[in-house]
Amino acid sequence: MESVSRLQQPVVDVVVDLPAALQEVFTYVLPRALEPKVQVGSCVLVPFSGQEVLGYVARRYLMDPREAGKLKQVIDVVEGSLPLDENRLALAEWLAQEYRCGLAAAVRLLAPTEMVAKVQRVLCLTPQVQQQELWELSPNAPERRLLELLQSAGGQLPEATAKAQLGATLFNTAIYRLKRRGLVEQKNVLAAATARARVLRHVRLNIPPEQAENLAEACASRAPAQAALLRALAVAQEEMLPMAELLRQVGVSASALKSLQMRGVVDFADVPVYRSPFGKISPSGTDAPLQVTPDQERCLSAIGQAIESGEHRSFLLFGVTGSGKTEVYLRAVSQALSRGRSALILVPEIALAAQVVEAVKARFGNLVAVLHSALSAGERFDEWRRAREQRARVVVGARSAVFAPLENLGLIVIDEEHEGAYKQQEHVPRYHARTVALERARRERAVLLMGSATPSVEMFYEAQQGIHTLLHLPTRVEGRPLPAVHVVDMRDSPRARGGVFSQQMAQAIAERLRRGEQVILFLNRRAYASFVMCRKCGYVVKCHRCEVSLSYHKVDHSLRCHHCDYRRSVPEKCPSCGAVQIYPFGLGTQRVEEEVQQLFPEARLLRMDRDTTTRKGAHHVLLARFRAHEADVLIGTQMVAKGLDFPDVTLVGVVSADTALHIPDFRAGERAFQLLTQVAGRAGRAHQPGEVVVQTFNPEHEAVQTAATHDYLQFYEREIAHREELRYPPFSRLANILATHPEEAKAEEMSRRAADRIRDVIQSEHIEAEVLGPVQAPIARLRGLWRWHCLVKCYQPKALPDLLHCALGGMSYPQGGALQVDIDPYSVL
Structure with a gap:
């Protein structure tokens, strides 16, 4: 008698990968021939709604043959798999629900893109094709050319390859005629992942x-x-x-x-x-732990007890710049490793990753893997696999590393937890790595340690409410003083040679250069000038696809859109009035670099912004050169404001604090305070005292005043009162609903319809929430699409995802239109 298992039919639950935001799995019969090849996480080809689509195996089990007989079969499987088990599937299901996206979109985050199989559309010769078919066709007929391509490729060819060879018009003609004669068929096949060992x-x-x-x-x-x-x-x-x-x-x-x-x-x-990503990284730290201060010791004691307990706990480490937060992180990692558990360290920027990796690598050697978008596909594959196979027990990475396949996770560190870079704003799902880390730590009974000198208002509020344990490092290590900050009112301050620098800042730079010390100059705007304008009629040259002015880049005398990368030359005459008085206005890092060269021709300069860091490893090379004293002055955007530690930097100059102050966003003041405080913290981090000079036309602004006194608590008290009065986070939860369409009227109509549907659900379900708008977005057009949005403020935070699912699920859009739902948006521009 056959065993029960032999009588049962193997089946799999599959996450179907479609653009539609499907949040459930679908069950398929697993043919006997594919049984040895299919495991949980396998990429499979399955029939779905009349087409063959990619799916990911979520579960495998046995089913009664009578029930299984009603199901469709898995068609094919490809080598390789995602790290999909019950825990990770549950995390993906939570992510899909929390951020209102399809389950497949959440599952795809579990591995690098190049490790996931793709469905490829191919053309195949049918058995009816005979050699005489070719001779019956004219030598120049597009269908003959396509048949020849297919025959030379062995009877099967990717559709994209054939279209590229023939051109779209000829290809469409050929495929129509050949399909009608039954000589060629189109089908989907699984293409293996591009990244391999x-x-x-x-x-x-x-x-x-x-x-x-x-x-x-x-x-x-x-x-x-x-x-x-x-x-x-x-x-x-x-x-x-x-x-x-x-x-x-x-x-x-x-x-x-x-x-x-x-x-x-x-x-x-x-x-x-092994394709090592550490080729250009030489450990700059020490493998020996540093002497800790009593404040660090108290923090480590609390963290150590939590790790020892094996239970989930979350901490907010509030430490001034230079207070030794990194040493706390490293010792906490060591505590986790000593308990046989793994550790994950998240950093907000690739530029920061190199410096943190150097310190972690020095301390933990080959146990460290690094994951971020600047790695090559091969490097990312090898590092990811090292983590999955438990050869690496410590992973350092940017936002997406929160999904690193570490087993027995004991600690997650989020450095600079306040940073907006942790929020995915471009693609679905628009998750926040901090929120995901908190959920992952809760599910895996790990400790979450968030650190910042300028904690986000929401996290500090939650710490005060007891949701997270607040730890404090109030002073710099070795009692070093915080830098003195001088605010320069640019409305009436004399300029050095009439340029962008006040005399006070120019004198401070000159003094550092004389003493052989280093300087960081910060301006959060790249290019040479922010726009060009006709002095006669006021015409400003704008991007033809975005409702924004084009920035002037003096290096190649070009105008560029910093949103869609459209480029054009500077017009010789005004396109509006024909005048020749076209001049650059505003300020960018290129102009700052030019003025420093003019004022201090002997100074050696480096500039660090998106224009100078496009090549792989450019961040690390620039920072290494500055550390090696190959430059006296580092000029940069926000890349130079965060977490960098250069002992010989004694002066930080903020060329203009005003760029961050007047953005139409409720977080503008918070972001300005954080940026000013963080960049100020780069000065005086060793034995020589530091100085910060802040130039502004708004010296009375609250963010400028509190940053100048390094007084986070004063800023927080004012900001939290303001948030409570207007019921902004943490006193509500937000969702930005953005409608886009090539036609403005249709974008507006979609936005109004979405807002009305949300209001209807709020009223019918008695949810405490409101809808602001819709209105035209601050950036009215982007990449050729008009943008209208509304803002949902929900005072019952847990109800927000369901509210949006109820209101917007099944909503139809006009062709070319899209509705983007951003829950917990970092920016509403």
Whole structure:
């Protein structure tokens, strides 16, 4: 009698990958032929709603054959899999619900994009095709050309390749005619992931070295190439040698080696090669823990007890700049590792990642893996696999590293937790890594440690409410003072040579250069000038796809859109009135660099902004050069404001504090305070005292005043009172509903319809919430699409996802339109 398991039918639950925001799994029969190849996480091809689509196996189990007989079958499976188990599937399901996206979109976050299989549309010759079919067609007929392409490719060809070879028009004509005659069919197939392990072929002896020496002597005259190879391999003893390197050293061809293999003398093996992302990173920290202060000791004691307990706890580490937060992080990681658990460290910027990685790598060596978007696909694959296989127990990375496949996670550190870079704003799901980290830590009973010198208002409020344990580092290490901050009122301050620098800042720079110290100049705006304008009629040159002015880049005398990257030359005459008085206005990092060169021609300068850091590793190279004193002045955007530690920087100059003060966003004041405080913290971090000069036309602004006195608590008390009065987070939860369309009227209509539907659900379900708008978005058009939005303020935070699902699920859009739902938006521009 057959066992019960033999009578049962294997089935799988599959997360179907479609643009529609599906939040459930679908069950398919697993054919016997595919059983050995399919596991949880496998990428499979399944039939769905009349088409063949990609899916991810979420569960595998047995089902009664009578029930399974009603199901469709899995069509195919491709090599490789996602790290999908019950815990990760549950996290993906939470993510899909929390941020109102499809389950497949959430599951895809669990592995790098290049590790996920793709569905590829291919063309196939049908069995009816015979050679005479070609001769019946005109030599120039597009269908003949397509048939020839297919035959030369072995009967199957990616549709995109065929279209590229023929051109879209000829391809469409050919495929229409051939399909009508039944000669060609289109179908979907699974294409394997593009990222794979890299292997290098090696060679080793199959005989003892002494025997190889004797054999070399015997064949030296008739096969000198083989003899030379045998001598080289004999010297290596039983060590495996890279084939290409061996052939190059000996100076012979591969045929000689092949002959030795056929004789059984040598053997080949493919050895995995690790593509290290640490090539340009030399540890700058110390592998020995530093002496901790009593304040650090108190913090570490609380964190250590939490890790020791094996229970979930969350901490907010509020420490002034230079107070030693990084050492607390490193020791907390060490505590987690000592308990046999892994650790994850999140940083907001790639520029910061290098410096943090250096410190972590120095302390924990080969246990460290790094994950961020600046890695090559191969490096990212190898690092991700090291983490998944538990060869790396500490992962350092940017936002997406929150999904790193670490097992037995004991600690998550979020450095600079206030940073907006932790919020995904471009793609679905628009998650916040801090929120995901909190949920992951809760599910895996891990400790969450969030650190900042300027905590986000929401997190500090939650800490005061007891949701997180508040830890405090009130002073810098070794009692070093915080830098003195001087606010310069640019409305009446004399300028150095009439330029962008006040005399006070110019004198401060000159003094540092004289003493051989270093300077950081900060301006959160790249390019040379923010716009060009006609002085006669006031015309401003704008992007033809976005409702924004084009920035002037003096390096190549071009105008560029910093949103869609549209570029054009500067017009010689005003397009509106024909006048030739076209001049640049505003201020950017390129102009600051030019003025520093003019004022201090002997100074060595580096500029760090998006324009100078496009190449891989550029961030690290620039920072390494500055650390090595190859430059006296570092000029940069917000890249230079966060977490960098240069002991010889004694002056930080904020060229204009006003760029962040007047943005139409309720968080504008908070962001300005954080940015000013963080950049000020780069000065005086070693034994020499630091100074900060802040230039502004708004010296009375609250953010400027409190940043100048390093008084976070004063800023927080004012800000939280303001938030409570207007019922903004943390006293509500927000969602920005953005409608886009090539036609403005249709974008407006979509936005109004969405707002009305949300209001209807609020009223019918008695939810405490309100809808502000709709109105035209502050950036009215972006990348050719008009933008209208409304803001939902929900005073029952947990009700917000369901409210939006109820109101907007099933809503139809005009062709070309889209509705973006951003829950907990960082920006509403």
